[in-house]
Amino acid sequence: MDQIIKQILRTGIKTETPPAPDDALRGQVREINAQILRHVGRALAIRHVDAGSCNGCELEIHSLNNAYYNIEGLGIHFVASPRHADMLLVTGPVSRHMETALLRTFDATPDPKLVVALGDCGCDGGIFGESYASCGRVANVIPVDVAVPGCPPSPTAILQGILTAVSQRSAPR
Amino acid sequence: MRLDDFTTDFPRLPAASPVWHSAVSAEEFRELCEQVSHCGGKLVALWSSDETESGAGYAVHAALVAAPGMLVLTLPVARDKPAFPNLGDLFPAAERMQRAVADMMGIHAIGAGDQRPWLRHGAWPGGVHPLRKSFDAAAVQPQEPDRYAFVPVSGNGVHEIPVGPVHAGTIEPGHFRFSVVGEKVLRLEERLGYTHKGIEKRFEGMTLGEGARLAGRVSGDSTVAYAWAYAQAVECVCRSTPPERALWLRAVLLELERIQNHLGDLGYLANDTGLAFGFTQFWILKEDLLRLNGELFGHRYLMDRIVPGGVACDLDSAGMRRLAAMLDHLAHEIAILKDIYDEHAGMQDRFLTTGRVAPELAAQLGLTGLAGRASSQAWDVRVQHPCAPYDRLDTVMATHRNGDVAARVVVRFDEIGESMRLLRLLLDGLPAGETRIALADAAPGQLGMGWVEGWRGEIVVALHTAPDNRIHRLHPHDPSWQNWPVLEHAIMGNIVPDFPLINKSFNLSYSGVDL
Numbered sequence: 001m002d003q004i005i006k007q008i009l010r011t012g013i014k015t016e017t018p019p020a021p022d023d024a025l026r027g028q029v030r031e032i033n034a035q036i037l038r039h040v041g042r043a044l045a046i047r048h049v050d051a052g053s054c055n056g057c058e059l060e061i062h063s064l065n066n067a068y069y070n071i072e073g074l075g076i077h078f079v080a081s082p083r084h085a086d087m088l089l090v091t092g093p094v095s096r097h098m099e100t101a102l103l104r105t106f107d108a109t110p111d112p113k114l115v116v117a118l119g120d121c122g123c124d125g126g127i128f129g130e131s132y133a134s135c136g137r138v139a140n141v142i143p144v145d146v147a148v149p150g151c152p153p154s155p156t157a158i159l160q161g162i163l164t165a166v167s168q169r170s171a172p173r
Numbered sequence: 174m175r176l177d178d179f180t181t182d183f184p185r186l187p188a189a190s191p192v193w194h195s196a197v198s199a200e201e202f203r204e205l206c207e208q209v210s211h212c213g214g215k216l217v218a219l220w221s222s223d224e225t226e227s228g229a230g231y232a233v234h235a236a237l238v239a240a241p242g243m244l245v246l247t248l249p250v251a252r253d254k255p256a257f258p259n260l261g262d263l264f265p266a267a268e269r270m271q272r273a274v275a276d277m278m279g280i281h282a283i284g285a286g287d288q289r290p291w292l293r294h295g296a297w298p299g300g301v302h303p304l305r306k307s308f309d310a311a312a313v314q315p316q317e318p319d320r321y322a323f324v325p326v327s328g329n330g331v332h333e334i335p336v337g338p339v340h341a342g343t344i345e346p347g348h349f350r351f352s353v354v355g356e357k358v359l360r361l362e363e364r365l366g367y368t369h370k371g372i373e374k375r376f377e378g379m380t381l382g383e384g385a386r387l388a389g390r391v392s393g394d395s396t397v398a399y400a401w402a403y404a405q406a407v408e409c410v411c412r413s414t415p416p417e418r419a420l421w422l423r424a425v426l427l428e429l430e431r432i433q434n435h436l437g438d439l440g441y442l443a444n445d446t447g448l449a450f451g452f453t454q455f456w457i458l459k460e461d462l463l464r465l466n467g468e469l470f471g472h473r474y475l476m477d478r479i480v481p482g483g484v485a486c487d488l489d490s491a492g493m494r495r496l497a498a499m500l501d502h503l504a505h506e507i508a509i510l511k512d513i514y515d516e517h518a519g520m521q522d523r524f525l526t527t528g529r530v531a532p533e534l535a536a537q538l539g540l541t542g543l544a545g546r547a548s549s550q551a552w553d554v555r556v557q558h559p560c561a562p563y564d565r566l567d568t569v570m571a572t573h574r575n576g577d578v579a580a581r582v583v584v585r586f587d588e589i590g591e592s593m594r595l596l597r598l599l600l601d602g603l604p605a606g607e608t609r610i611a612l613a614d615a616a617p618g619q620l621g622m623g624w625v626e627g628w629r630g631e632i633v634v635a636l637h638t639a640p641d642n643r644i645h646r647l648h649p650h651d652p653s654w655q656n657w658p659v660l661e662h663a664i665m666g667n668i669v670p671d672f673p674l675i676n677k678s679f680n681l682s683y684s685g686v687d688l
Contacts, residue, residue, distance in 0.1 A: 003509075005221075007454065008507055011453075011454065011457065048343045048346070049346075050343075050368070051346070051685065052367070052369075055393040056474065058393070059393060059474060061343050066456035066459070066460050068460050081341070092368070093370055095687075096476070097294045097296055097367045097368070098338065098368065099561070101338045101346065103366070128371065131310050131374065132309075132374070133296055133369050133373065152474070154473070157247055
């Protein structure tokens with residue numbers, strides 16, 4: 001136990017606090033926090049759905065949960081059920097085998113809900129496109145509020161996408 | 174036909190690794206598979222192709238591994254009698270591959286025990302086969318209701334827990350059907366295929382250059398291994414050898430991919446026992462490495478850095494110094510964390526004896542890659558059949574004989590250490606020169622093979638060429654094909670709450686097998 005405490009103290013706080021006050025990321029992090037409070041009024045619960053991705057986008061969602069980004073400190077957390085979620089974060093082209101599961105997950109998410117489509121595949125079907133096996137982009141299956149491009153999008157880009165969706169919540173859909 | 178003779182009787186492909194290939198009759202096909210099975214060899218991949226456009230029928234191809242190297246058998250299959258000998262009794266891992274061949278090409282293994290569909294759920298009707306050349310990839314098929322016949326388990330107090338396809342964590346989709354008594358798992362049945370997005374059909378008609386990007390997206394966490402195996406397959410049909418410097422840089426990328434995935438898994442394995450400290454620590458290290466990847470090579474996961482003919486990145490002396498400094502940093506931190514892991518009684522209690530696959534069972538079922546090595550299955554392509562530059566590196570294989578979660582943790586720690594040693598050798602010996610060459614044209618009707626030890630296990634890419642440097646058929650093979658069925662055995666007798674831990678200790682790919 002003392003070894004663990006020693007290592008925690010030695011590691012220090014990794015969560016990024018850039019040196020200069022005008023640093024872009026610092027502004028971004030504060031802005032995200034303020035936007036979430038303004039528009040959701042509380043923490044943001046996200047349910048991730050892999051609708052057919054290559055698992056590349058999942059890697060960056062995992063990374064978003066590391067100490068550098070400290071999203072829980074911003075009031076964002078991932079939940080195990082769509083019934084607990086404010087937002088669906090959907091990756092992949094939607095495979096036809098996942099179409100029903102995605103629709104049911106969307107229906108199980110209480111209103112009002114937000115949908116962020118992640119990655120080039122989520123945006124436009126990406127390299128897999130539309131075919132006998134793929135429905136293509138997420139918006140072909142469920143309504144999408146924000147689509148974040150990238151292969152895969154970086155954790156910061158994912159955060160920005162989440163912010164964009166949250167900040168447009170005030171505008172009627 | 175005797176197995177001992179295949180290195181002299183069969184032509185050797187101009188591949189990066191020792192690979193022999195020949196067309197065989199149904200009797201020879203079955204006979205050679207029996208001999209490979211009896212001499213302790215293994216089946217790596219099984220796939221099919223449609224040759225009807227050239228006036229022939231179909232073909233079934235099997236990639237086997239015996240002591241001298243890989244043996245690829247091509248069995249021509251008549252159009253009016255699309256069947257081939259069952260291999261499931263010799264190699265249990267063949268069963269799902271055979272079911273996939275039946276779904277995708279309509280060729281059936283005679284006498285196979287399980288005739289249920291595997292990759293086909295409801296997106297296309299039975300009797301329609303997407304990998305046949307007559308199938309229109311763009312046409313949306315009439316959806317069929319999916320009525321999969323799970324194996325029922327009955328008895329006093331037995332009940333079922335269905336999980337998925339949408340899982341509770343950030344993981345890929347698949348369905349797990351647990352039959353349990355109280356907390357104890359009697360049986361697990363996996364149902365995969367949810368992420369089937371038509372990858373193999375997508376490859377067809379692409380140019381050899383275009384295919385590289387798609388190959389790097391078969392399973393995102395193994396993008397380097399797939400890209401390298403694909404490049405090897407293309408270079409095999411073009412009869413080209415990339416410059417030395419490119420080959421050494423490819424090995425740098427592959428070992429970085431191995432380290433970053435192992436770091437992530439070691440973090441999650443602690444997390445799954447409730448020790449969030451382990452997750453936090455290892456994911457800081459992983460992020461440090463990903464950021465350096467991005468700065469040195471232009472992509473955090475090194476996607477699209479390996480291309481047919483060489484690499485699309487380079488490393489200058491400043492970059493080499495930064496990478497060496499990162500290795501020092503990682504080695505220092507990992508040593509501290511390994512001590513903490515080893516001495517954490519609560520976590521070790523969850524790891525030890527959990528999800529055990531005994532060496533005998535692992536050998537029987539064909540457990541491969543990292544999980545196989547943790548169950549005494551001493552196979553590593555980098556060691557037994559090394560391509561350049563591994564042929565000059567003397568890679569040390571990490572193995573363990575306990576076959577439990579704890580063993581798979583130890584093998585990961587050991588492999589990180591070995592990858593760091595290899596990276597230092599690679600940086601020291603990195604040859605000067607070009608990083609990419611232009612490829613010669615490929616003749617149609619050729620077979621090219623790529624064979625790379627990715628972080629999860631061996632990845633094989635089989636490429637059949639069409640005219641004009643295009644792809645006639647491409648099969649990317651993930652080691653998860655072999656290991657998913659073994660996970661069903663690893664969970665037996667364990668308690669349901671240990672499933673996430675056992676599953677993570679294997680960390681298999683869904684996209685890589687759903688294709």
